[in-house]
Amino acid sequence: MAKWTPQHEAPEPLEGPVVATITGGTILWFVLFLVQLPFYGWFDDHGRAWWVWTCLAGAGLGLIGIWYVRRRDAAIKRAAAATAETEATAAAE
Numbered sequence: 001m002a003k004w005t006p007q008h009e010a011p012e013p014l015e016g017p018v019v020a021t022i023t024g025g026t027i028l029w030f031v032l033f034l035v036q037l038p039f040y041g042w043f044d045d046h047g048r049a050w051w052v053w054t055c056l057a058g059a060g061l062g063l064i065g066i067w068y069v070r071r072r073d074a075a076i077k078r079a080a081a082a083t084a085e086t087e088a089t090a091a092a093e
Contacts, residue, residue: 018069026062029055 033055036043043049 019066019073022062022065022069026059026066029058029062033059 033052036052036055040049040052043052
């Protein structure tokens with residue numbers, strides 16, 4: 001089997017409001033859970049109770065996602081500050 005090699009370099013990842021996006025998605029999952037909760041009996045009678053629990057799982061995983069992206073964002077800012085400090089020190093010498 002031939003080894004595959006890329007034809008060009010991969011583009012840089014797009015950066016955006018990651019924390020806000022994950023937070024919005026988490027809120028949406030939790031709201032969907034709350035909206036479906038009063039109808040749990042109907043969902044259970046029709047074999048669709050997993051829909052309710054899927055929304056709760058989405059909200060729970062979203063909380064983990066918020067924690068992760070906030071730490072990632074802080075690490076990126078610390079790295080940028082350290083790089084700027086190193087460059088400023090080198091320029092002063």
